Amino acid sequence: MQVKKYQAADTQQAMRLVRAAHGPDAVILDCRSVAGGVEVVVSLEGMLETAMAAPQAPSFATPQQTRSTPVEREPTALDALFNRRKKAEEEISQTVQAAASDSKRPAAAEPQMVWSQNEELLTMKQEMASMKSMLMDQLKGHNWQQASHQAPEYQELNSFLSAIDIDPSLGKRLSAEIPADESVTVQREMLKMLLSKKLSVNAPPTSGAICLVGPQGAGKTTTIAKIAAQYVLTHGRSGIAILTTDTARVGAQEQLRAYGRILQVPVHVASNAEEAVKTYRLLCKKNLVLIDTAGISFRDKQGISELQALLAGMQDVQVFLTLPADAENYVQSEIIDAYSSLNAQGAVLSRIDEAMRLGGAVSNLIQHRLPLVWCANGPRVPQNLSAADAGKLINMAVRMAKAFEVRRNGQHSAPEEQVAAESVPAAVAASAAPRRGSALNVRV
Known part of the structure; x- marks a missing residue:
């Protein structure tokens, strides 16, 4: 089979090259994406067979028919073949354009494993979460040590707040409301009362x-x-x-x-x-x-x-x-x-x-x-x-x-x-x- 290949930047340019060289009845065998654009493969034998199957008939029109409005002719097999090829050409053009747009996307179209199904990534995620939790605990401990260094009179109270796992920023505000000259026991009881007072509680609805x-x-x-x-x-x-x-x-x-x-x-x-x-x-x-x-x-x-x-x-x-x-x-x-x-x-x-x-x-x-x-x-x-x-x-x-x-x-x-x-x-x-x-x- 004799074929000819045309390469262009996109599908529309390739189709224009094919029409210019072989006319609207070109038989397109393949159309695929290549580096730099698309490649269209055209069959030359199909063009020869089409030309031989549809010879142009001589015209015997009379002078009166020539001067009058031309009579609509019935569709022939050549017209049906042309319409079918034109429709196929449009479908191929749409397919190539979709493939070209997909090729420009950064992600590949091949199926990939979801991260949650990958045991190594799941293990890594758990380790990262554990490390984050450890760093957050160390940061809290550092904040409590800094608070105790700035206010030594609240060292015992800060240690109590750290043991309960109260947020350092909230703990500092609570400590500011508690007298520093009180005993440790009284400070703890006052802290419990402050927490109970600041924690908003609503009654459960029954309807x-x-x-x-x-x-x-x-x-x-x-x-x-x-x-x-x-x-x-x-x-x-x-x-x-x-x-x-x-x-x-x-x-x-x-x-x-x-x-x-x-x-x-x-x-x-x-x-x-x-x-x-x-x-x-x-x-x-x-x-x-x-x-x-x-x-x-x-x-x-x-x-x-x-x-x-x-x-x-x-x-x-x-x-x-x-x-x-x-x-x-x-x-x-x-x-x-x-x-x-x-x-x-x-x-x-x-x-x-x-x-x-x-x-x-x-x-x-x-x-x-x-x-x-x-x-x-x-x-x-x-x-x-x-x-x-x-x-x-x-x-x-x-x-x-x-x-x-x-x-x-x-x-x-x-x-x-x-x-x-x-x-x-x-x-x-x-x-x-x-x-x-x-x-x-x-x-x-």
């Missing part, structure tokens, strides 16, 4: 629409089940419904359905925002509507924007941020900042039983002026959920700080400290237990 938002694994679904179980034990099951928009995790849906079957509470699943809004409008007649949302990372700005648009379509929804207590202090701060666009009415401090210290969470709640509404201290339903109490939470933070200091120093705690540390979760669990129905202990 309306409650929506929990937060990152993955924060405990939103389990908290929804705890709130539902406590409501059923107190008010019955007729006025409550659960709506979940978490379609990313099938396990979350099954978990809520299992709780719904045990509590005999209807659970509705919405696959998209439009369906969620329609379902919510149907459930507005209920006394309490609990809305579970998908976990969104604080780095996922688009996901948070979509969640904001979803909540905008639901009227009178009370939004509460689920804040994991076992996360690093700077991570908690990033979570609160990322979800600030949702205008949360309060926070749920979850995973308290997994946290080493609580001073970081207390500092973030105070500095971001986010009221605390619930405290979740374990996976048991409904016992491990209680209304927020600033005094109890600060006392728990102090006891956990003592246990943390003992473990960090490699010493054995005294029996009194062990009993105090072990009695903290039990006290919170006891305060969360409902008045009746104590036999209910749901674990799925």
Whole structure:
């Protein structure tokens, strides 16, 4: 087969060269991207066959026909072939232009492994997070040492604040309100009172629409089940419904359905925002509507924007941020900042039983002026959920700080400290237990 190649900067220039050399009936065999532009391969034999298959017929028009309006002729096989080739030429031109635009992009079109599937990168990410946490701890220690050097009279108080894991900037403001000539015991008691006073606490709502938002694994679904179980034990099951928009995790849906079957509470699943809004409008007649949302990372700005648009379509929804207590202090701060666009009415401090210290969470709640509404201290339903109490939470933070200091120093705690540390979760669990129905202990 005889072929001829034409190279040009782009597809349009190449097509103009082909038309100029072979006319509109050129048979294009291939068109591909090359260095510096594109290359078009044209068949010369196809041109010869086309020319032989369609000889020009002689004209026998009469003078009258010549002077009149020309008569439209019927389409021939040559016309159909020309139209088909012209259409194919346009499709090839569009394909080449798309390929040329893709070749100019910096990223390759070949599939690549996602970073979360690469074990080496995942290990590196964990090591980097550990190094960052260690550096942040060292920086806090340096800040506390500097504060103690500037104000030696507050050295014992600063050491106490550092043990609780209170943010240094907040600790300096609190120390300024405490007299330096008081004893260490009095200073600590005054500090606990100041923390309890500055930590804003709101009463949990018992009606309306409650929506929990937060990152993955924060405990939103389990908290929804705890709130539902406590409501059923107190008010019955007729006025409550659960709506979940978490379609990313099938396990979350099954978990809520299992709780719904045990509590005999209807659970509705919405696959998209439009369906969620329609379902919510149907459930507005209920006394309490609990809305579970998908976990969104604080780095996922688009996901948070979509969640904001979803909540905008639901009227009178009370939004509460689920804040994991076992996360690093700077991570908690990033979570609160990322979800600030949702205008949360309060926070749920979850995973308290997994946290080493609580001073970081207390500092973030105070500095971001986010009221605390619930405290979740374990996976048991409904016992491990209680209304927020600033005094109890600060006392728990102090006891956990003592246990943390003992473990960090490699010493054995005294029996009194062990009993105090072990009695903290039990006290919170006891305060969360409902008045009746104590036999209910749901674990799925």
